[in-house]
Amino acid sequence: MIEFSHVSKRYLGGYDALKNITFRIDAGEMVFVTGHSGAGKSTLLKLITLIERPSRGQCIVNNKNLLKIPKRRIPYHRRDIGIVFQDHKLLMDRTVFDNVALPLVVSGCSYRDIGRRVNAALEKVGLLDKSKLLPIVLSGGEQQRVGIARAVVNKPPLLLADEPTGNLDEALSDEIMDLFLDFNDHGVTVIVATHDLRQLRRLRKRVLQLQQGEIVNDKAPIP
Amino acid sequence: MKNYFLRHFQVLFFSLGQLAKSPVASLMTIGVIGITLALPSGLYLLIDNVQRLSVGWNSNTQISVFIKKETSEAEVNKLVKKLKSNPAISSVQFISSQQALAEFKELSAFGDVLNSLDHNPLPDVLLVEPKKSITEHEDLKKLVAGIAGHSEVDIAQLDLQWVRRFHAALNIVQRGILLLASLLGLAVLLTISNTIRLAILNRRQEIEITKLIGGTDSFIRRPFLYSGWLQGMFGAILAWLLIHISLLVLAGPVGELTHLYASEFRIQGMGAANSLSLVAMGGVLGWLGSRLAVGRHLREIEPR
Numbered sequence: 001m002i003e004f005s006h007v008s009k010r011y012l013g014g015y016d017a018l019k020n021i022t023f024r025i026d027a028g029e030m031v032f033v034t035g036h037s038g039a040g041k042s043t044l045l046k047l048i049t050l051i052e053r054p055s056r057g058q059c060i061v062n063n064k065n066l067l068k069i070p071k072r073r074i075p076y077h078r079r080d081i082g083i084v085f086q087d088h089k090l091l092m093d094r095t096v097f098d099n100v101a102l103p104l105v106v107s108g109c110s111y112r113d114i115g116r117r118v119n120a121a122l123e124k125v126g127l128l129d130k131s132k133l134l135p136i137v138l139s140g141g142e143q144q145r146v147g148i149a150r151a152v153v154n155k156p157p158l159l160l161a162d163e164p165t166g167n168l169d170e171a172l173s174d175e176i177m178d179l180f181l182d183f184n185d186h187g188v189t190v191i192v193a194t195h196d197l198r199q200l201r202r203l204r205k206r207v208l209q210l211q212q213g214e215i216v217n218d219k220a221p222i223p
Numbered sequence: 224m225k226n227y228f229l230r231h232f233q234v235l236f237f238s239l240g241q242l243a244k245s246p247v248a249s250l251m252t253i254g255v256i257g258i259t260l261a262l263p264s265g266l267y268l269l270i271d272n273v274q275r276l277s278v279g280w281n282s283n284t285q286i287s288v289f290i291k292k293e294t295s296e297a298e299v300n301k302l303v304k305k306l307k308s309n310p311a312i313s314s315v316q317f318i319s320s321q322q323a324l325a326e327f328k329e330l331s332a333f334g335d336v337l338n339s340l341d342h343n344p345l346p347d348v349l350l351v352e353p354k355k356s357i358t359e360h361e362d363l364k365k366l367v368a369g370i371a372g373h374s375e376v377d378i379a380q381l382d383l384q385w386v387r388r389f390h391a392a393l394n395i396v397q398r399g400i401l402l403l404a405s406l407l408g409l410a411v412l413l414t415i416s417n418t419i420r421l422a423i424l425n426r427r428q429e430i431e432i433t434k435l436i437g438g439t440d441s442f443i444r445r446p447f448l449y450s451g452w453l454q455g456m457f458g459a460i461l462a463w464l465l466i467h468i469s470l471l472v473l474a475g476p477v478g479e480l481t482h483l484y485a486s487e488f489r490i491q492g493m494g495a496a497n498s499l500s501l502v503a504m505g506g507v508l509g510w511l512g513s514r515l516a517v518g519r520h521l522r523e524i525e526p527r
C-alpha cells in the first residue's frame with residue numbers, strides 16, 4: 001500500500017525533518033507513527049498526501065509513484081486518501097451534513113448518492129441525528145467524529161490521522177480510536193500519528209517510532 | 224453530461240446564495256459597477272440622440288455663390304445655364320445685386336445709410352441647391368470647389384457648414400466617450416477583481432480544506448468566476464435601469480422643446496441589441512475581473 005525508500009525531507013531553511021526513511025505498509029494494516037514533538041510524524045503524512053514533496057527518495061502510495069504525479073493530478077490522488085486532522089478542519093458555516101458531503105461534491109457524485117452515503121457515514125460515527133446542526137454547537141469529540149465521517153465518506157482505501165485525539169479526554173480518545181479500528185477491520189489501511197502511548201498499549205498495533213527524523217523502532221503488532 | 228450542467232447550475236445558485244448572504248457588500252459592488260457602466264453608456268446614448276436630431280438639418284444644404292463685381296449679366300446667365308446642366312445640381316436661383324440691396328434695405332435698419340451710398344456694395348448671388356442624393360461631405364466639398372473654379376465666381380460657400388462641423392465635433396466626442404468607456408471598463412474589471420480577491424481571502428480556510436480533500440483548481444475557481452460574472456451582469460442591469468430612469472425624467476422637457484420646433488423628434492432608449500450588449504459586456508468584465516483575482520490568489524493558498 002505504501003512504500004518509502006530512502007526518503008529525506010529538508011524544509012526551506014535547511015532543517016532535515018526526515019532522514020533516509022525506508023519502510024513499507026501493506027494494504028489492510030493499521031500502523032501508529034509515534035515520536036517526540038518535531039520528530040517528523042506530520043511530515044511523513046504530508047509526503048503521503050503530497051502536501052509536501054520529498055527532497056530525496058521515492059514514495060509509492062496506492063501503487064502510484066508519487067514522483068510521477070504532476071501538480072494538477074494531486075486532487076485525484078487525494079480523493080483516494082481519507083485525512084483526519086487534529087483540529088478537524090471543519091467548515092463552521094456549513095451544516096454537519098454539508099461538511100461530510102464535501103468530498104462527494106468535489107468528486108462530482110450524484111445528488112442521490114450523496115444523501116445516501118453521507119447518512120451512512122454519519123450513522124457509522126453515531127451523529128445521524130445531528131446532521132442538520134452547525135459544527136460549532138458540537139462538542140470536541142463530536143466535531144472530531146464529523147471529521148472522521150468526512151474522511152471515510154467516499155470509502156478511501158487509505159485513512160490517515162494526525163493526532164486525532166490530541167484535544168480529547170481518555171474516554172473520547174478510546175471512542176475515536178475504536179472507530180479507526182473498526183474501519184481497519186473492514187479492510188481500510190489506517191495510519192495514525194500520535195504520541196498517546198496509552199492508545200499504543202491498548203490497541204497493540206504496529207508502531208513506527210521516529211526520532212529526529214529517523215525510524216528508530218518498527219514494532220510489530222502484538223497478537 | 225446532464226450531471227455536468229446540473230453541477231454548473233448548482234454552483235450558479237450557490238454563488239447567488241453567497242451574494243445574498245452579504246447583501247450590503249454585494250449591493251455596494253453592484254452599485255459601483257452600475258454607475259461606472261452607466262456613465263459612458265448614457266453619454267453614448269445622448270450623443271446618439273443628438274446625432275439623430277441633427278440629421279434633419281442636413282437636408283436643406285445650400286451653396287451661396289458670390290459673383291465677381293465686374294461680371295456682366297450675360298456672363299452670369301451663361302454661368303447659371305452651365306450650373307443648371309451639372310447633374311449634381313438640382314436648382315439655381317439668381318439674386319441680382321439690386322434685388323439683394325432692396326431686400327437688405329427692407330430687412331435692416333441701415334436703409335438710409337445704404338441710400339446715401341453712390342454704388343451698390345452687394346454682389347450678385349446664385350443660390351445653388353445640390354441634388355438630395357449628394358449627402359457625403361466629400362462630394363459636397365468637391366461640388367463647391369468646382370463652382371468656385373469658374374472665373375466669374377468670387378466665393379462659393381457651403382451654407383449650414385456648421386452642421387457639418389457639429390457632426391465632426393460629435394464624432395470627436397464619441398471617440399472620447401469610447402476612450403472613457405475603456406477606462407471605466409478597466410475600472411469595473413479592477414473593482415470586481417478586488418471584490419473577488421477579498422472573497423477568496425475570506426474563504427481561505429474553505430479553499431485549503433477543499434484542496435485537501437481532492438477539490439481540483441477548476442472546482443474551487445468556479446464559484447468565484449460565477450460570482451464575478453453575476454456581479455458584473457447585475458451591475459450592467461443596474462446601469463441600464465439608471466439610464467432609462469434618467470431618460471424618463473428627461474422625456475418631458477425634451478418633448479416640450481421639440482414640440483416648440485414642431486419636430487417629430489423622440490428621445491430614444493438603448494434598443495434591444497445595445498441593451499443586450501451592455502449586459503453581456505458587464506458579464507464579460509465581471510468574469511475577466513474575477514479570473515484575474517482567482518489566477519493570482521488561488522495559487523497562493525496551499526494546505527500546510
Ligand SMILES: Nc1ncnc2c1ncn2[C@@H]1O[C@H](COP(=O)(O)OP(=O)(O)OP(=O)(O)O)[C@@H](O)[C@H]1O
Pocket residue numbers: 011012013015016017035036037038039040041042043044
Ligand atoms: N513548513 C515547514 N518549514 C520548515 N520547517 C518545518 C516545516 N514543517 C515542519 N518543519 C520542521 O520539521 C520538523 C518536523 O516537523 P513535524 O511537523 O513533522 O513534527 P511532528 O513529529 O509532527 O511534531 P508534533 O508532534 O509537534 O506535531 C519540526 O522541527 C518542524 O519545525
Ligand SMILES: [Mg+2]
Pocket residue numbers: 041042043162
Ligand atoms: Mg505533527
